[in-house]
Amino acid sequence: GHRGVDSTGETTYKKTTSSALKGAIQLGITHTVGSLSTKPERDVLMQDFYVVESIFFPSEGSNLTPAHHYNDFRFKTYAPVAFRYFRELFGIRPDDYLYSLCSEPLIELSNSGASGSLFYVSSDDEFIIKTVQHKEAEFLQKLLPGYYMNLNQNPRTLLPKFYGLYCVQAGGKNIRIVVMNNLLPRSVRMHLKYDLKGSTYKRRASPKERDKAFPTFKDLDFMQDLPDGLFLDADMYNALCKTLQRDCLVLQSFKIMDYSLLVAIHSLDQAQRERAAAGAPRDRDRERDPRGRPAAQRALYSTAMESIQGEARRGGTIETDDQ
Template sequence: MSIRLSDKDKKLGHRRIGEEGETTYKKITSNQIMGSIQLGIQYAVGGLASKPERDLLIQDFMTVETKVFTCDGANLTPAHRFPQFSFKIYAPIAFRYFRDVFGIQPEDFMLSFCSSPLRELSNPGASGSIFYVTDDDEFIIKTVTHKEAEFLQKLLPGYYMNIVQNPRTLLPKFFGLYCYHCNSKNIRLVIMNNLFPSWIEIHEKYDLKGSTFKRKASSVERDKSTPTFKDLDFMELHPNGIIIDQEMYEALCKTMERDCRVLQSFKIMDYSLLIGMHIISKQSDIFGNNATLKNCNEPSTSNGSASTNMVPEGSSTSKNKKRLLYHTTVVESIDKQFMNQETIQKTSGGIPAKSNKGEDVILFIGIIDILQSYKMMKKIEHTVKSVFFDSDTISVHRPDFYATRFLTFMKKTVFQKNETSKKI
C-alpha cells in the first residue's frame, strides 16, 4: 500500500521526496550520497594508517584535506559508478584521536562504514537534515549546515580539552566531519554515536529543554508510531518523574552539570536532553527473544541521534551489538563504576529505572543539538520575544540562564532518586 505524503513531508529544507519515494538532498539522490560517502570515508580512514601516532598540534584542528574521486579511479581512489566528486576531510588527525579516546579501532570504523550499504533514516529532523546509519547501527551520519560545520571545527580544540579531562560525557561523540562536493553542491556531514541501540524497542521518546513555553508535541507528531514528546508532555505522562537508583542519580547529575558548564563556556544554548525509554513489561526480552520484531529496513530517529527499531537475531546488528556497548553506552558516559559486564548485558548499557506507573524501564539518554552558538541572530530573536511575552515563560536569554534552567528541570522534574534502596 502506498503512503500519500503531504507537501510538508515531501519538502523539508534541502530534503525532497519524489513521487516514487526517492529521497534527494540538494537535488542529489540519497543512494549517490551514501555510496560516495563510503568511498570517501574508506579513503580518509585508510589513508591515516600510514601516518604515525603523535600528539595533537593546534594546526591539526584546522587542517582540511581534499581528494577528487574520478569515475575511472586513480592511484589512491577506486573506480566507481557515481558522478565525479571531491571529498573534504576536516581535522583528520584530531578525529582519529577522538575515535581512539572512545575505543574505536580504525578497522572497526572501516568495517562499520564500508562492509555494507548505509541506510537512510525515515524520520528526519525538523531542520530538514538527512540522516544515515551504518548497517551495524554503530554510527549516525547527519547533514549539517555550513555554519554548523564551521562552528564544530572551531569547537574542536575545546572539545579535545573536555574529553581529555573527562571522556565520560553525555555530549555527542563526534567521530568525523566531511564535505561531499558534487554538481556544484556542498553536502557537509558529521559522524556521531548512535544513541539508541536499534535491537531494543523504544516505547517512549522525549526531547526536553527545561522549558514549558510551547513545549508540547504537535498533533502531527503525536500521530506517529513513536512520537517524540516534549517537556509538557513529559510532565503530563510522568508527573512524579522517573525514579533511578541514588548513586546513579548523583553520577548522572554530576555529568550533566559538567557538560552544561562546557556548553556554557562556548556560549551554546537551545540544546536538549533526548530520552528513549524501553518498558521492560512490554517486552519479554530486550534483545528480541520471544518478541515481535520490527522491520529493520524501516528505522526511525529523533534529531539524528538514534535508530529506534529492533532487528532479528542473526543480523549484522545483533552480531555487533556487544562492540557498540564499549564506547556509546549511557552507563559508560556517566561513571566508570557502573561499567560491569553483568549490568551492561542486562540493560544493554542503559540506565535501569522505574516509571511513573511503577514499571521497570531502561533509559537511553544524551545531550543533542549542541552546534548552535548564542550569537547575533539568537540575541535578536530573544529580544523580540521578550517584547511580546513574559521572559520567564520563554526561552531564556543567556547560555548561563539556559544551563541553570535545564539542570533544574532535569534534576527536579525528570529524574528522582530512590533513597530507600541502593539498586532498582
C-alpha cells in the first residue's frame, strides 16, 4: 500500500509525512472555504459537478497563500459549489466546518482497516478524513449528480455524508482525500459493532478480529448474540425500514453491490456500570465542546438516525417506489 513509516517513526503516505499532509489539508481547506464564502449562493448547475479549483502553496507564501513549514504543495478542490450545497443541506455552516477541521490539529487514527488508507478525525469528533485511491475519487465524482438528486428527494438518507473531495499534490504524488461524517464518535462508547450485509456466507468475524479491543462482528454473530434482534418502537422501525429500502434502491441505481449496514450499539446499563466502576459522574452531558453542545448531542448529530427519529416523531412518511 501507500502507507509507510519514515526513519523517525512517523507515518507517511506516498512518501509525505502525516504531519505535512495534515498541515496541507488544513491550509487548503481554510483557503478554499474562505474563497467560496465570497461567491454568492446559487442553484447547483450540472457543470458544477465537474469543476476542479487549484491553488499553489509555496513554502515562502504568496499573495494568496500564507507561508508554511512544509514543502511546496498544490491543493485541488473538486466540485466546490456542489459540496457547499451538500454541507448546507446537512446543516453545516462554513464557520463550523472550518472550526472543526482547522482550529486544532487533526488526530490520526491508528486502525486503517484493510484498505491501507490513512484516516484522520477532527478534534471535536465531527468529521473523518480518509485518503482514497484515484479510482475511488473518480467514482465519487461520477456519482455526484446522482448523489445530489438523491439528497434532494431523500434528506433522511443513511448513506455516507460527503462534505468535501480534495487532492494534495506533494512530491510529485497525488493524495486524494474525502471528508465524511464521523459515525462513531469517541465520546460515546459503542459496546457492540456489526457490519451487516444481509447474507450468511462467510459472515462471521474472524478469530483475529475477535481478539481486537473493539471488534466488528458480522451477520452470523448478530443472529447469535441478538436472536430476537433490536427492539425499536413501531414508528422508528417503519421509518428506518423505509429509509434503508430507499437507500438500497439508490445503490442499485448506481450499480453498487459491495455495501453493508454498520450497526453500533451503546448499552446504557453497561455504560452506567462502567462509570460507577471508574467513579465518574453519572451525567456525561456535562461534558461540552467549545461551542457549548453536550457530548451526547454531538454524537447524536454525527449520525443520520436523529433525522429519522425526528421524522418518526413527527409522524412523517418516507416515500419509496413501491408505495
